[in-house]
Amino acid sequence: MIEDQWRLSIPARHHRVRFYSREKGTKSQNKRGSTFWQRETSRSSPPRYTPSIGLWFMSIPRKLLTLCLLACAAVTGATTIPAAPRSHNPVQRSVTPHMMEIVQVTTPVSYDDVSARLYSMVGFLDGDTYLIESPTLAVLKERVASSVGSSGLIHFAEHDHGAWFQLFFQNPTSRFKLFVIGNPVVAETMVKYDFRASYFVPVRILLLENGNGTKIFYQQPSSVMNLIGSEDLKNATEALDRKVESFIDSITTIL
Numbered sequence: 001m002i003e004d005q006w007r008l009s010i011p012a013r014h015h016r017v018r019f020y021s022r023e024k025g026t027k028s029q030n031k032r033g034s035t036f037w038q039r040e041t042s043r044s045s046p047p048r049y050t051p052s053i054g055l056w057f058m059s060i061p062r063k064l065l066t067l068c069l070l071a072c073a074a075v076t077g078a079t080t081i082p083a084a085p086r087s088h089n090p091v092q093r094s095v096t097p098h099m100m101e102i103v104q105v106t107t108p109v110s111y112d113d114v115s116a117r118l119y120s121m122v123g124f125l126d127g128d129t130y131l132i133e134s135p136t137l138a139v140l141k142e143r144v145a146s147s148v149g150s151s152g153l154i155h156f157a158e159h160d161h162g163a164w165f166q167l168f169f170q171n172p173t174s175r176f177k178l179f180v181i182g183n184p185v186v187a188e189t190m191v192k193y194d195f196r197a198s199y200f201v202p203v204r205i206l207l208l209e210n211g212n213g214t215k216i217f218y219q220q221p222s223s224v225m226n227l228i229g230s231e232d233l234k235n236a237t238e239a240l241d242r243k244v245e246s247f248i249d250s251i252t253t254i255l
Contacts, residue, residue: 101223105216107252111175111209117251122155123147144185151247156180156202174209181205193233200224203244
């Protein structure tokens with residue numbers, strides 16, 4: 001019987017199982033049945049295992065190994081496939097500096113009274129529903145004409161910013177609400193010159209409670225659309241300026 005016992009060794013780097021013998025010159029077998037020779041070791045000294053070719057290969061620095069592989073490829077005439085070039089990004093972005101005018105109107109008329117006047121002078125359409133119910137231009141114009149209020153404008157939407165803002169505070173805060181008001185027939189007189197004009201319509205009007213009075217803010221239509229540079233569009237937006245100004249005067253004037 002062989003004096004020494006079989007020992008199991010698991011190399012840490014590539015987890016390969018091999019069986020080694022401490023007997024001098026013993027021919028060993030691994031788990032797969034392959035044979036190899038071990039270096040001689042003395043019985044008094046701990047076993048010294050011969051590193052396999054895999055361990056030796058893995059110990060080579062990566063950069064040195066890469067250089068060796070490239071040198072071999074050059075000698076044998078091997079070629080490398082170049083990396084695919086990055087695809088050209090067709091998206092372009094430009095920035096146009098622009099100065100617009102924000103009109104501020106301060107009135108002693110209370111917030112509730114200004115809001116009530118606003119509601120009484122505009123018509124109402126439910127978002128874009130009127131488009132679904134207006135399959136032709138004639139039907140659209142008829143529906144708009146029957147929906148506009150005395151101001152010639154239509155209420156499309158409103159956003160009560162004061163309601164959600166109030167939740168952040170324990171004490172009551174000033175009320176403020178954003179109204180989206182316009183007229184598709186009036187908007188057509190501007191959009192027909194440049195589709196970008198549709199970015200600025202309908203008009204947005206902000207009502208802010210100011211103590212016992214009210215402050216109103218809105219963008220001057222002609223100032224936000226003048227960047228397009230069309231004289232016809234400028235004339236159309238100035239007409240909208242006058243319509244909005246007349247509407248604001250009606251809801252803020254002291255009676």
